[in-house]
Amino acid sequence: MECREEMGKIVFPVFYHVDPSHVRNQKGSYGEAFAYHERNGFGHQTQRWRAALREVGILSGWHVHDW
Incomplete structure (x- = not known):
């Protein structure tokens, strides 16, 4: 997402x-994964990850079930 923005x-x-x-x-x-990482000292980093994944989840993309 940084490459997209910058x-x-x-x-x-x-x-x-x-x-x-x-x-x-x-x-x-x-x-669950984010909660685990936040409990184990990666709080600041997980906030960046969460924000990036929120943006990715909004974009149009390919939704692959059985490929």
Whole structure:
């Protein structure tokens, strides 16, 4: 996402066996993983990750279930 913002690059997200709304809203395993990392001292870093994944979850991309 930094390349998209700073250099105007195009981003094509591929959602492989995950619902884009889970990425966007950090539900399910995404929410659990972020909670784990925040408890273990990566709070500032996870805020950047969360923001980037929220943006990615909004973009149009490929939603792949059985590929």
